Amino acid sequence: MTSPGRSTARRKPPHVLANAPFRKLWTAMSVCSLGDWLNLLALTALAGNLTAGEDYRTQSLAVGGVFVMKLLPAIVLAPLAGAFADRFDRRLTMFVADLSRFTLVLSIPLLDANYQWLIIATFLVECVNLFWVPAKDATVPNLVPKERLEAANQLSLLVTYGTAPVAALLFAMLSVAGEGLGSLIPYFAERDTHLALFVNALAYLISAFLIFTLRDIPRSNVAGVAAPSVPRQIAEGWQFVRGDRLVRGLIIGMLGAFAAGGAVIGVAKIYVQQGLGGGDAAYGVVFGAVFAGMASGMFFGTRLLRGLSRRRLFGLSIIVAGPVLAAIALIHNLAIVVLLTVLLGACAGIAWIIGYTMIGLEVEDQLRGRTFSFLQSLARVTLLAVVAAAPMLAGLYGSRDVTISGEPVYRFDGSNLVMLIGALLAVGVGLLSLRHMDDRKGVPIIADLIAAVRGEQPEAEHAEASRGVFIAFEGGEGSGKTTQSRLLAIWLRDQGYDVVQTREPGSTKVGMRLRAILLDAVHQGLSARSEALLYAADRAEHVEKVILPALYRGAMVISDRYVDSSLAYQGAGRSLEQEDVARINAWATGGLVPDLTVLIDTPPSIGLTRLGGAADRIESEPMEFHERVRREFRALAAAAPDRYLVVDGTLEQEAVSRLIQDRVHEILPDPVPREAEDITGTMPAIRD
Numbered sequence: 116m117t118s119p120g121r122s123t124a125r126r127k128p129p130h131v132l133a134n135a136p137f138r139k140l141w142t143a144m145s146v147c148s149l150g151d152w153l154n155l156l157a158l159t160a161l162a163g164n165l166t167a168g169e170d171y172r173t174q175s176l177a178v179g180g181v182f183v184m185k186l187l188p189a190i191v192l193a194p195l196a197g198a199f200a201d202r203f204d205r206r207l208t209m210f211v212a213d214l215s216r217f218t219l220v221l222s223i224p225l226l227d228a229n230y231q232w233l234i235i236a237t238f239l240v241e242c243v244n245l246f247w248v249p250a251k252d253a254t255v256p257n258l259v260p261k262e263r264l265e266a267a268n269q270l271s272l273l274v275t276y277g278t279a280p281v282a283a284l285l286f287a288m289l290s291v292a293g294e295g296l297g298s299l300i301p302y303f304a305e306r307d308t309h310l311a312l313f314v315n316a317l318a319y320l321i322s323a324f325l326i327f328t329l330r331d332i333p334r335s336n337v338a339g340v341a342a343p344s345v346p347r348q349i350a351e352g353w354q355f356v357r358g359d360r361l362v363r364g365l366i367i368g369m370l371g372a373f374a375a376g377g378a379v380i381g382v383a384k385i386y387v388q389q390g391l392g393g394g395d396a397a398y399g400v401v402f403g404a405v406f407a408g409m410a411s412g413m414f415f416g417t418r419l420l421r422g423l424s425r426r427r428l429f430g431l432s433i434i435v436a437g438p439v440l441a442a443i444a445l446i447h448n449l450a451i452v453v454l455l456t457v458l459l460g461a462c463a464g465i466a467w468i469i470g471y472t473m474i475g476l477e478v479e480d481q482l483r484g485r486t487f488s489f490l491q492s493l494a495r496v497t498l499l500a501v502v503a504a505a506p507m508l509a510g511l512y513g514s515r516d517v518t519i520s521g522e523p524v525y526r527f528d529g530s531n532l533v534m535l536i537g538a539l540l541a542v543g544v545g546l547l548s549l550r551h552m553d554d555r556k557g558v559p560i561i562a563d564l565i566a567a568v569r570g571e572q573p574e575a576e577h578a579e580a581s582r583g584v585f586i587a588f589e590g591g592e593g594s595g596k597t598t599q600s601r602l603l604a605i606w607l608r609d610q611g612y613d614v615v616q617t618r619e620p621g622s623t624k625v626g627m628r629l630r631a632i633l634l635d636a637v638h639q640g641l642s643a644r645s646e647a648l649l650y651a652a653d654r655a656e657h658v659e660k661v662i663l664p665a666l667y668r669g670a671m672v673i674s675d676r677y678v679d680s681s682l683a684y685q686g687a688g689r690s691l692e693q694e695d696v697a698r699i700n701a702w703a704t705g706g707l708v709p710d711l712t713v714l715i716d717t718p719p720s721i722g723l724t725r726l727g728g729a730a731d732r733i734e735s736e737p738m739e740f741h742e743r744v745r746r747e748f749r750a751l752a753a754a755a756p757d758r759y760l761v762v763d764g765t766l767e768q769e770a771v772s773r774l775i776q777d778r779v780h781e782i783l784p785d786p787v788p789r790e791a792e793d794i795t796g797t798m799p800a801i802r803d
């Protein structure tokens with residue numbers, strides 16, 4: 116038996132944080148992010164406290180005003196700030212921005228600011244942030260080699276969001292400490308949020324110092340292209356998104372989740388204060404619970420439900436957020452609300468990570484940046500609209516007591532109402548995106564969920580066929596499927612496996628005739644539905660006559676194309692309803708799903724030029740057709756990453772083979788079947 120062709124170990128490049136200038140910038144980023152979150156908490160809490168004596172409506176609007184001021188500059192001034200970052204000395208921009216933020220934040224406690232100054236200072240701090248962030252983003256590539264850029268960006272993202280729960284905890288602690296300090300230093304008495312604001316200002320000062328000492332940032336910069344305005348980004352992004360059903364479903368889901376989250380953020384301070392009777396510390400804990408939940412959802416959620424289709428998990432997590440939010444709205448108990456908030460955050464975390472990953476994989480390289488900025492711009496606008504509207508709505512509704520025999524037994528106020536509306540929105544949006552994206556139509560979602568919770572594979576008619584291993588190769592024309600399936604079969608046979616190498620269409624007697632009908636260029640004008648049915652008919656024959664018998668006897672089956680080809684070519688390519696194509700194929704195959712699908716992802720512009728001879732009926736389709744096919748393949752892989760290996764088909768053949776072997780190696784059974792070992796075990800000992 117030959118040993119498997121593992122890739123030779125390469126020397127690991129040093130961790131991106133080993134790079135001293137980047138480490139310094141990253142430390143400044145971390146301190147600033149912590150300051151930013153602390154700022155949000157302290158200012159919304161202060162707005163609530165400054166209007167504590169006022170009626171419910173005034174208080175709601177006061178807190179809402181802070182959120183509006185925090186989001187408004189990003190929408191109005193972002194392109195200007197981006198252009199500034201490209202034209203001026205970035206180090207100086209960041210240093211001056213840090214000092215300005217320090218002064219503005221410090222002015223609030225020092226001047227014992229009233230609400231008007233609080234709002235003005237909030238707006239100005241956010242304007243300054245708009246200059247700091249693009250200058251920082253533009254600096255990272257100056258400090259980090261190209262191959263470590265992705266790792267550097269991941270670390271930036273980690274501190275941007277990872278500091279939120281830390282800031283929430285710090286805020287809760289500073290609020291308690293501020294109260295204690297009040298009895299020692301009279302200044303802090305009745306000024307609960309001031310200590311947090313001092314710490315917030317200090318964070319900006321520390322960042323200013325770090326940036327000042329960071330000499331590696333180039334002084335002059337090449338003038339870049341200014342970022343397009345938010346409305347333009349939205350209009351451009353929509354052009355692409357509206358044509359893609361999956362991305363549309365993802366964006367609807369993510370924006371709905373944002374809107375529901377915005378509703379909670381907008382009323383959180385008032386809800387904790389009025390509904391739960393909590394102070395600033397409780398507000399900090401509830402705020403932190405959202406982020407702790409998000410982090411655990413991103414990390415554990417997708418791992419726990421590994422077997423569930425990603426598309427289903429995405430929709431389900433948004434739907435489940437609805438009842439959780441409704442429970443938060445109605446149960447007036449701080450401990451229970453904190454636990455439910457962690458669960459709510461987990462749902463949001465699952466949806467966010469799946470959505471982001473799927474968009475990243477689904478969207479073409481050259482469109483990805485635009486799609487993300489479209490999503491971000493729309494998310495900002497949605498958040499601004501909801502965060503501004505939520506407290507207003509809460510204020511308009513006011514607060515009402517539910518009475519029994521004249522006795523007040525329950526208080527239902529505007530924040531409860533807003534959260535209930537948010538809950539309904541989450542359920543509606545979750546259902547809508549599930550409708551857009553479900554890839555297992557006809558399979559009951561509850562059964563799927565139970566199977567996933569138990570760690571089982573989704574149910575199929577041919578569960579008993581699982582003695583063998585079924586590997587499918589997918590990809591566009593000339594991507595390298597035939598080459599790689601042949602090489603894999605040789606590699607496996609070398610190791611003693613019983614291998615059946617097959618293909619679609621045309622691996623049975625009937626199938627060969629169907630292949631001729633399907634691919635012969637004389638059959639132009641074949642209707643899309645007939646085409647889909649003919650491919651499904653070939654597949655039904657293939658599964659019954661070739662694949663299942665081989666799997667039953669424990670063989671490794673390698674098929675060049677399977678169901679995904681129909682979803683990509685007939686579904687996306689011919690624009691048939693995806694769920695119809697999925698349904699006829701689920702019926703044709705009895706639900707047999709490959710253990711692993713290897714997608715060889717090759718741009719059609721390259722794959723088509725690799726083919727020799729006259730183009731067949733499908734190869735001669737226009738380039739947009741093949742682009743749609745490629746996108747769908749990638750989306751299918753993104754929806755169930757555990758069951759797919761996506762390989763870059765433009766790599767050298769040997770490199771592609773090695774990646775495939777590495778992945779297949781993980782699912783290989785013992786080449787000698789257990790029964791054979793049992794038999795060997797009972798053989799009489801060989802004597803001379």
Ligand SMILES: Nc1ncnc2c1ncn2[C@@H]1O[C@H](COP(=O)(O)OP(=O)(O)OP(=O)(O)O)[C@@H](O)[C@H]1O
Pocket residue numbers: 590591592593594595596597598599725726764765766767768771
């Ligand atoms: N990684 C690669 N780099 C360059 N050329 C390749 C690579 N893989 C395969 N080829 C070549 O591209 C051509 C098409 O390969 P192959 O037949 O394996 O593709 P395919 O995906 O099966 O195509 P189709 O589905 O259209 O039959 C062959 O000439 C093959 O030698």
Ligand SMILES: Cc1cn([C@H]2C[C@H](O)[C@@H](COP(=O)(O)O)O2)c(=O)[nH]c1=O
Pocket residue numbers: 592618619620634650676677678679680681682684685733734
């Ligand atoms: C299985 C399957 C295939 N097709 C298309 C894709 C290709 O153009 C041909 C098969 O040719 P190959 O050289 O053997 O790859 O058929 C399809 O449209 N739908 C399917 O389900």
